[in-house]
Amino acid sequence: MKTLIVHAHPEPKSLNGALKDLAVSTLEGAGHEVRVSDLHAMGWKAVVDAADYGPDASSPLRVAADSGRAFDAGTLTPDVLAEQEKLLWADTIIFQFPLWWYTVPAILKGWMDRVFTLNFAYGVGEHSDTKYGERFGEGTLAGRRGLLSVTAGGPEAHYSARGINGPIEDLLFPIQHGVLHYTGVEVLPPFVLHSVDRMSAEDYAVAAKAWEQRLLALETTEPIPFRRQNFGDYEIPSLHLKEGLEPEGRSGFGLHVRG
């Protein structure tokens, strides 16, 4: 297994740092290759701007078009090219981050904004009567598995089906479905730790054991069965889910998971 860990916490001695270190040692100990993109340590540039496309940037700047042109020409900045190369090298991608305001920290969002360019992550494949590009189950990163490892300050009850924050699987849907499944990655169920600001040494030992077990089972864990776009479940080009496919009472994001 070749695993890329994308790590997004400013403090190496944090819980997130410990989980990242444990992932490296556990996977390497099991004979796997591991590479780490430690975004804070790398000084990752989070913000998309004209400097990303150098002298080839159009004026006015057109972010999507310019990123696709630079991708095609091989003129993306070296930091972005390096991340795209790591993604193509990996067969497994782990994202380690704290849930801040119900989603990823800005530095990790900026990694997605800058690395997932036109023609690499979207705008891939042909459009026809039976196909609307290669996305949601197909795409450049097809054949890879992805996993979110998330720490949350709030207790699990607040993120449950009736919890005030909304269900954790719905909060993560825009990342798991909208970013990973979109680009072809098979998404494993997330590893989520709750109430992390009140975590004792004993709690951490239990969490670390659970994390090791998830890591050693990466190759055999069943992915979330998100529906694939071009294989009969959706009308094209409206991309409406065809009537009657969902289990009774299912609505919202849950429609896009097979029953």
Place this chain on the structure above:
Amino acid sequence: MKTLIVHAHPEPKSLNGALKDLAVSTLEGAGHEVRVSDLHAMGWKAVVDAADYGPDASSPLRVAADSGRAFDAGTLTPDVLAEQEKLLWADTIIFQFPLWWYTVPAILKGWMDRVFTLNFAYGVGEHSDTKYGERFGEGTLAGRRGLLSVTAGGPEAHYSARGINGPIEDLLFPIQHGVLHYTGVEVLPPFVLHSVDRMSAEDYAVAAKAWEQRLLALETTEPIPFRRQNFGDYEIPSLHLKEGLEPEGRSGFGLHVRG
């Protein structure tokens, strides 16, 4: 009306730039005061790190605790203090941004991560048997109205109830409910433009007219009726929605909107 516009697009001559400019001229033309935080023009720092807390940063860094201590002591960095002051000045807050990977661009997420500190945006109010802090309908920003103005590349059908991206109101829920309603802001229905990469001059004229009408109706538009945390709808401290309150068949994020 005192309106703060938080603007997050790198190109002044973009559609987002035009919508921001139109908001300024329309509101000022109607006699209102307007301030703009143009995040790219300001060179907004998107990434949370120890530099945010200067010599007072703890080691190891504890982001939440350090941000709260710095807030209490008045030692947050000047850029963050200025944004908090603008939020307290405003009675209306507009966010203008392109939907990138189904949420805000990193620079705007970094504005939330850094400005919405402990004791300003969360950790406010007492916990008791009937109250779980002042949040979700109460909080520092109570009495203010907020509105997301969003441009999306994909067509409206893809963001509808059965559309493959998921419903736009669910994609925006973590921001509208998890960031704005959380801090006490009353959230107006979003202004969303679709298929913006294929927008003609005629399409823009129609969109601009609709945007002006929304802007001139800011004071009379009904907010989204998100449930308030401490007023009987939720069990405390589990913060589960009490059984039987929702309209039949409602689930997921929709539970947290009154029926």
